[in-house]
Amino acid sequence: MSLLFIVIAVVLVALIFDFTNGFHDSANAMAGPIATGALTARKAVVLAAVLNVVGACLSTEVAKTISGGFFDEKLVNPSMVLAGLVGAIVWNLLTWLLGIPSSSSHALFGGLIGAVVVGAGLTSVHGWVVVSKVLLPAVVAPLVAGLAAALSTKIAYRITRRTPSGRTSTGFKYAQAFTASLVALAHGTSDGQKTMGVITLVLIAAGFQAAGTGPHLWVILAAGLAIGLGTYSGGWRIMRTLGKGIVDIDTPQGATSGAATAATILASSHLGFGLSTTHVATGAILGSGVGRDGAEVRWGLARKLVVAWLLTLPGAAVIGGLAALLSGTGVVGSVVLLVVLAAVCVVIWVVSRRNQVTSTNVTDSREVMVLASATPSTYPQDPRLTPSKPAGRAGGKKSKKKKKIKSGV
Known part of the structure; x- marks a missing residue:
């Protein structure tokens, strides 16, 4: 009975991770189209959500790699998987809070590795x-995507340099919407499968499924739906970073970076690689900036993102390992771990409410690496009305109006 409880808990927590994966990584597909106006924010996330669900049902190669490739199935138990998922969820939420496009995939792998090492040995x-x-x-995939995006961006601008700007912009907006849709589909085929693999792993470890078999149909449908709902919820903080933080994306750049991202992810999913769609999308966006003459690539921010990427796997592993110390004590420990996870989620949500990023202000600011640098939603986006530049003479009626704005009235 205790084993069944833990298995059910793992399945539910895995779907929660899948939900966080959806809103954490929705920016990979739709940050560009939203930033350029090729798609409205709400239309973009609806389209991405639907295509995530479809993509999750197209292939199971990555799921098989996770369920039967990374670990010795005989030594893994459901409590370890639960701890690994907790590590991945906590890391995902922390990086989302800071607007950092880190890898949900590496968070998952790191959390599981840390938990399994603590529970069963290296x-x-x-x-x-x-x-x-x-x-x-x-290492390889972001470089490939970046080079492909840089080359295709140069070609796109060279081909269209004599075309009327209005016609070119309209054409590339349609192209950008199309390539972003391909990225959303590819994201479903890659990241949607990772949760399927985790659920299959725990079912095999608990003896409810034969070793070496792929995910059941109900697992495929549940994982696809969870990542689709997460994508629909937005993930606006990370969209702001990818859409406005690294490079100011123009429509040709958005179209070419989307095409490079989709091609890289789809090829990797077919080969069963546990690829980070975030790394690929970021590499392609950087490449599109390099390929466009005169584009400003913010390499300082890019370096910070690389540092965050390097920290993701070991950081999630540490959290997963600590969680395994608790879940390994039995049902009581697993229940306590679930309570702690719920408390952490609530705290992060409360902190995020202090400085909200929504579909209405997702394209307002470039400074996104820390909470304090994001433009507060209570300030109008007119630079004359920010605290550093008062809107009128001190002591007059306009000065009072400025105070009202500062207080959020």
């Missing part, structure tokens, strides 16, 4: 599979 992890299916693609 030998339970198949190191070469982790290196070949996760670490090497993490």
Whole structure:
């Protein structure tokens, strides 16, 4: 009975992670179209949500890699998987709070590795599979996507340099919406499968499913729906970073970076690589900036993102390992862990309410790496009305109006 309770808890927490994956990584597909106006914010997330669900049902190669490749299935138990998921969720929420487009995939892998190492020892992890299916693609894929985006952006601007600007802009907006849709579909085929793999892993570990088999239909549908709902919820903080923080994206850049991202992710999913769609999308956006003459690429922010990427796997592993110390004590420990997870989620949500980023202000600010740098929603976006530049003479009626604005009235 206690085993069944933990398995049910793992399935539910896995779907919660899938939801966080959806809103954390929705920016990978739709930050560009929203930033350029090719799609409105709400239309973009609805389109991405639907295509995430469709994509999650197209393939199971990545799910099989996770459920039968990374760990010795005989040494893994449901409590370890639960702890690993907690590590991934906490890391996802922290990076979302800061607007950092880190990898949900690496958070998941890191959380699971940390929990399994603590619970079953280092030998339970198949190191070469982790290196070949996760670490090497993490280095190679963003570079490939960036080079492809840079080259295609140069070609696009060269071909259309004599075309009327209005016609060019309209054409590339349609192209950008199309390539963003492909990225959303590819994201579903890649990231949607990771939760399927985790649920399948725990079912095998608990003896409810034969080793070496793929995910059941109900697992595929549930994971697809969870990531679709998460994508629909927005994830506006990270969209602001990718859409406005790294490069000011023009429509040709958005179209070419989307095409490079989609091609890289779809090819990797077919090969069963546990690829980070965030790394690929960010690499493609940077590449599109390099490929456009005169574009300002904010390399300082890019370096900070790379540091965050390097910290993701070990950071989630530490959280997952600490969670495994608690979940390994039995049902009571697992219940306490779930309570702690719920408390952390509430605290992060409360903190996020102090400085909200929504569909209405997602394109307002470039400074997004820390909460204090995001433009507060209570201030109008007219630079004359910010605190550093008062809107009138001191002591007059306009000065009172400025005070009202500052207080949020």
